[in-house]
């Protein structure tokens with residue numbers, strides 16, 4: 001078993017990859033990758049509560065009936081703060097849904113640092129579906145799916161200590177969400193290490209852990225900056241009326257960019273992972289399921305990769321204002337799905353091959 005192996009505690013990223021369970025990805029396959037759900041005890045300290053209804057609904061009414069494979073990419077149960085038995089008692093409907101995917105051979109579960117202790121629960125119901133990492137083989141290419149804490153040297157060494165601090169110090173003091181607020185420099189290092197590793201191995205890595213969505217190695221801030229540059233390229237060739245439109249677009253993008261910096265300062269201090277002239281599209285991050293504004297996920301459908309966002313229209317109206325966002329509604333609810341980014345896997349791997 002992988003957890004009997006000492007390397008699991010202090011692996012390098014090659015070890016993580018070598019221990020991965022390999023699956024073939026067929027062009028027709030549908031996969032959804034969700035991470036950082038942080039299921040708790042249903043109380044005030046439970047970060048999952050905010051999006052509980054939304055999370056349940058998207059599995060029940062969207063991903064399950066539409067035949068998606070469900071890959072849970074780590075930090076699903078919040079074992080640093082709560083006991084597994086309390087978590088299972090608090091969210092039976094969620095475990096029931098996981099069970100349905102499992103019975104249909106459509107569930108895979110990857111270990112994160114907050115649910116690492118699952119390996120010590122002999123009777124855990126999804127024990128046979130737990131992996132340190134997965135490799136999806138798409139034609140001759142590899143998509144590696146792992147939580148990402150393996151690239152954080154501190155957590156690998158002191159996960160036990162982090163567990164202790166969270167359960168016995170921070171939780172009694174009612175300090176919420178402490179692990180996600182660890183500083184942006186450390187997050188940046190984790191992303192940077194995995195980015196460099198992926199480029200060296202010419203693979204795609206899909207992680208979670210930092211709770212910051214990434215698509216083709218771009219964060220939201222990177223993407224906005226890129227879009228502004230693209231608008232300027234069009235500007236000089238545009239006629240008068242077109243110029244007006246472009247100016248308006250640039251203004252809107254700039255406002256959004258400023259908003260990003262204001263709202264989530266600590267996350268964006270180091271916005272760009274890369275100093276290179278060209279960014280290699282090798283790193284993806286599904287974000288998390290406990291976001292204030294909703295749930296982000298990575299999907300793979302018909303050989304295309306997507307970053308999607310799920311939200312409750314009762315809480316956020318943001319995507320209704322923008323024309324470019326296609327919205328899909330779950331009938332009978334106020335829950336919507338919007339596609340933030342999409343790309344052909346073939347294009348992603350061609351870029352990686354030619355640019356690394």
Ligand SMILES: [Mn+2]
Nearest residue numbers: 075112113209
């Ligand atoms: Mn984590």
